[in-house]
Amino acid sequence: GGLGWSMRPETQLCDNGKLSPEESDAIQKRENGVTESSPMRLRMEAMIRQKQKEIVEALEKIDGEKFIVDAWARESGGGGVSCVLQDGNVFEKAGVNISIVYGTLPPAAVQSMRAHHKSFDPNDDKVNFFAAGLSMVLHPKNPMAPTVHLNYRYFETMNEDGSTKSWWFGGGTDLTPSYLFDEDAIHFHRTLKEACDRHDPEYYPRFKKWCDDYFYVKHRHESRGIGGIFFDDLEDKDPEQLLSFVTDCLGSFIPGYLPILEKRKDLPFTQDEKNWQQLRRGRYVEFNLVHDRGTKFGLNTPHARIESILMSLPLTARWQYMHEPEKGTREHRMVDVLKNPREWVQTSA
Amino acid sequence: GGLGWSMRPETQLCDNGKLSPEESDAIQKRENGVTESSPMRLRMEAMIRQKQKEIVEALEKIDGEKFIVDAWARESGGGGVSCVLQDGNVFEKAGVNISIVYGTLPPAAVQSMRAHHKSFDPNDDKVNFFAAGLSMVLHPKNPMAPTVHLNYRYFETMNEDGSTKSWWFGGGTDLTPSYLFDEDAIHFHRTLKEACDRHDPEYYPRFKKWCDDYFYVKHRHESRGIGGIFFDDLEDKDPEQLLSFVTDCLGSFIPGYLPILEKRKDLPFTQDEKNWQQLRRGRYVEFNLVHDRGTKFGLNTPHARIESILMSLPLTARWQYMHEPEKGTREHRMVDVLKNPREWVQTSA
Numbered sequence: 001g002g003l004g005w006s007m008r009p010e011t012q013l014c015d016n017g018k019l020s021p022e023e024s025d026a027i028q029k030r031e032n033g034v035t036e037s038s039p040m041r042l043r044m045e046a047m048i049r050q051k052q053k054e055i056v057e058a059l060e061k062i063d064g065e066k067f068i069v070d071a072w073a074r075e076s077g078g079g080g081v082s083c084v085l086q087d088g089n090v091f092e093k094a095g096v097n098i099s100i101v102y103g104t105l106p107p108a109a110v111q112s113m114r115a116h117h118k119s120f121d122p123n124d125d126k127v128n129f130f131a132a133g134l135s136m137v138l139h140p141k142n143p144m145a146p147t148v149h150l151n152y153r154y155f156e157t158m159n160e161d162g163s164t165k166s167w168w169f170g171g172g173t174d175l176t177p178s179y180l181f182d183e184d185a186i187h188f189h190r191t192l193k194e195a196c197d198r199h200d201p202e203y204y205p206r207f208k209k210w211c212d213d214y215f216y217v218k219h220r221h222e223s224r225g226i227g228g229i230f231f232d233d234l235e236d237k238d239p240e241q242l243l244s245f246v247t248d249c250l251g252s253f254i255p256g257y258l259p260i261l262e263k264r265k266d267l268p269f270t271q272d273e274k275n276w277q278q279l280r281r282g283r284y285v286e287f288n289l290v291h292d293r294g295t296k297f298g299l300n301t302p303h304a305r306i307e308s309i310l311m312s313l314p315l316t317a318r319w320q321y322m323h324e325p326e327k328g329t330r331e332h333r334m335v336d337v338l339k340n341p342r343e344w345v346q347t348s349a
Numbered sequence: 350g351g352l353g354w355s356m357r358p359e360t361q362l363c364d365n366g367k368l369s370p371e372e373s374d375a376i377q378k379r380e381n382g383v384t385e386s387s388p389m390r391l392r393m394e395a396m397i398r399q400k401q402k403e404i405v406e407a408l409e410k411i412d413g414e415k416f417i418v419d420a421w422a423r424e425s426g427g428g429g430v431s432c433v434l435q436d437g438n439v440f441e442k443a444g445v446n447i448s449i450v451y452g453t454l455p456p457a458a459v460q461s462m463r464a465h466h467k468s469f470d471p472n473d474d475k476v477n478f479f480a481a482g483l484s485m486v487l488h489p490k491n492p493m494a495p496t497v498h499l500n501y502r503y504f505e506t507m508n509e510d511g512s513t514k515s516w517w518f519g520g521g522t523d524l525t526p527s528y529l530f531d532e533d534a535i536h537f538h539r540t541l542k543e544a545c546d547r548h549d550p551e552y553y554p555r556f557k558k559w560c561d562d563y564f565y566v567k568h569r570h571e572s573r574g575i576g577g578i579f580f581d582d583l584e585d586k587d588p589e590q591l592l593s594f595v596t597d598c599l600g601s602f603i604p605g606y607l608p609i610l611e612k613r614k615d616l617p618f619t620q621d622e623k624n625w626q627q628l629r630r631g632r633y634v635e636f637n638l639v640h641d642r643g644t645k646f647g648l649n650t651p652h653a654r655i656e657s658i659l660m661s662l663p664l665t666a667r668w669q670y671m672h673e674p675e676k677g678t679r680e681h682r683m684v685d686v687l688k689n690p691r692e693w694v695q696t697s698a
Binding site for chain 1: 417419433435442444567568569627631634635638639648649653655656659660662663664665666667668669670671
């Protein structure tokens with residue numbers, strides 16, 4: 001509690017005397033608060049601020065240590081709040097980050113977005129946009145406790161008057177164990193499936209596969225983890241319904257992950273098992289730095305906050321030449337599942 | 350000694366009954382050995398095999414442990430020898446790798462190479478090529494002893510009859526300390542400058558700058574290390590002279606680096622200093638996975654030997670959120686030099 005959740009207390013006028021979308025949103029929030037009739041971008045922002053708070057509180061309770069909280073502003077519009085807990089009792093590193101960005105899209109970005117979104121106007125050369133997202137990565141200390149990642153985001157472009165033009169949601173939640181407990185994998189996927197099923201029976205099978213595809217580490221011929229759900233450019237329903245869907249996905253994180261962490265965080269382990277975890281952390285780094293689109297995009301964004309982007313990296317990692325687990329070991333089975341993704345829950349679709 | 354330096358003992362005919370360039374080279378080597386009148390590709394191969402042996406022997410002597418030696422063949426032509434020493438007495442990880450590749454260039458590669466090399470024939474759609482290189486990365490255990498990297502390579506395309514069409518050399522040697530000893534930086538650069546000066550007084554200043562530019566980690570606004578030399582597409586002299594230049598560069602490695610290692614490998618250090626080294630190793634991983642062209646190319650090459658490509662990564666690395674060295678400390682001075690590359694030796698040019 002008592003965290004610096006707001007970032008820009010003062011309103012400033014643009015050079016031309018007009019309010020920027022960010023500034024007029026700030027006034028609107030101050031005067032009216034955020035209600036069900038507010039624009040989607042303000043509701044998404046309010047939702048992820050609330051979820052960040054809930055998640056941080058739940059994680060502090062299980063770890064016993066407090067998060068470091070950094071509120072930051074982006075030079076060219078917007079900002080965020082990064083919460084990081086490092087070398088705690090349960091977590092080696094835990095990061096829960098929100099960012100709220102206002103800006104204008106360069107023509108190249110407009111071109112590439114038009115490929116996915118027909119509603120983009122090809123004649124616009126200066127497009128105002130808004131992006132808000134919550135992303136989280138938790139790396140527990142105990143090698144029996146899995147790493148977990150989630151990211152939910154909303155993107156929109158705006159007309160001159162601040163009304164919404166194009167919009168979509170994206171996101172996902174996925175699990176990366178070093179040691180596989182089938183019951184954990186089943187519980188994790190079942191919780192996600194239940195959240196999906198409340199909104200669309202097609203979502204879980206579609207987004208489970210999308211997740212397996214996205215987190216495939218091509219150069220290693222294996223998946224980063226045992227998956228979960230992943231989706232992007234989602235605009236197939238009313239925005240109201242999709243906000244409710246991503247809210248539900250975020251809400252499923254605590255019941256989906258914390259029971260697993262509780263069960264595994266104090267299990268005994270050997271130095272060899274710790275070593276294996278560190279090698280798997282190395283693979284995590286490889287995916288994030290070589291393949292992850294979000295990380296790449298962040299590293300190439302001017303004025304991006306590098307420490308918030310790379311907060312997803314583990315505290316420590318290891319690369320050992322030609323390490324191959326022996327057949328019949330738990331480590332070998334883990335790799336086998338990463339090379340051949342499983343269905344963890346029955347789908348009727 | 351006694352290592353498996355040769356890889357493909359038996360000659361095989363192509364499907365069409367003609368000898369491939371690789372096979373006819375193998376026969377030539379077997380019948381005549383490699384002499385000064387052999388094609389450049391065979392002389393480069395012989396040279397890097399010899400240098401790999403010399404370097405591995407020198408490093409084994411200083412470490413006390415032996416390298417693991419893996420000779421490997423590439424499915425689609427050629428192969429290599431990877432020598433790795435892991436968790437030794439002096440080295441956390443040391444990799445000395447050669448690869449000799451025969452293949453045909455896809456049209457896209459031909460197009461991109463023509464931009465740099467006018468001698469490329471735009472009408473060729475299937476170009477035979479040869480590439481040979483030695484690359485090495487040493488990560489010592491002691492945080493006072495710097496990481497060192499080198500890579501020297503030769504590339505050519507061939508006519509039907511096996512004669513050389515286009516060709517060039519590339520390479521470089523650079524140093525990455527966690528703690529800066531000015532005398533080490535000066536000795537390292539001076540040795541490289543002397544090797545360069547024996548061939549062209551313009552080389553050192555040009556290649557020193559190229560090195561600073563190449564190893565710049567854009568997203569961190571700092572260099573990977575304190576530089577050295579770097580060059581690519583070098584074809585500005587007689588191939589004979591350039592072979593002699595890269596041979597000299599490789600020859601300068603032992604006198605340039607080993608005296609530094611001898612001085613630093615047994616210095617006392619604290620846990621905090623080890624920690625700082627591990628953070629710098631994290632930055633090394635970031636450069637190699639995000640920016641290094643060679644690594645990227647390797648990870649995207651079908652049938653590439655991933656373990657040989659990623660042998661450049663340290664055994665262990667660390668990422669700590671918002672770690673910033675205090676002003677006035679040695680760590681702070683190190684970062685300052687990485688943000689503002691220095692001239693370590695006087696150049697008359």
